[in-house]
Amino acid sequence: GDLVIGVVEAVQSNLWFLDINAPFNALLPMSLGPGKAEFGGARNVLNVGQTVLCRIQEVDETHSSVVTMKGLGLRRVDSGLVESLPPHLMQTLFSDGGVALKALKASTECRVVLAENGRMWVNGSSDSITEVVARIARIRSMARDISNRDEMIAILSTEVA
Incomplete structure (x- = not known):
């Protein structure tokens, strides 16, 4: 299931x-x-x-x-944050064996669980959770401009200034 x-x-x-x-x-x-x-x-x-x-x-x-x-x-x-994600972003994070999701987890030291119903649970320090949310927001705002998976991984791996 x-x-x-x-x-x-x-x-x-x-x-x-x-x-x-x-x-x-x-x-x-x-x-x-x-x-x-x-x-x-x-x-x-x-x-x-x-x-x-x-x-x-x-x-x-x-x-x-x-x-x-x-x-x-x-x-x-009981802890962390639950965020809803649009379907296209879920597909991007799940594709290619979850490479983009793994990059996000590794660079933020957060536990990130993507559920099949368009929700994401992020758990870690408050600064790390804030960073994950900021990176997801950046991907949402740039979705039309991102041309390939490598660009997406770079954005998810880079700290938001």
Whole structure:
């Protein structure tokens, strides 16, 4: 399943509803959630407004999806910054084995997780996070002028003045 970053929009006794940047909310059942909770205690584990890193487990014929937080690296996002990215920028960062993303991570010493739903989680020192955001903003503003991958990598690897 695809890695996605979701935001809790509603909580029921044994279920969370997540905004995953899709036409329909995703369902996160307590059995696939981040920890043990008593029936009716879902709000004690995840509450409205909290952000999570999860995977799509299944999509049914009505286009609603079920996500899971059972798996390596899947967790509640308690630190860092979550940013939305336009599709063309996601494609650029993912292409060629993620060379551009690796350059961004290496030059900023930040943990950067790109999810398939157009969201990016950046974690590190506040200065490093600010630097990543500035570089992404520079790429967004220059997108029409960048002609090749090497130019993109150079921009993502260079500190913003």
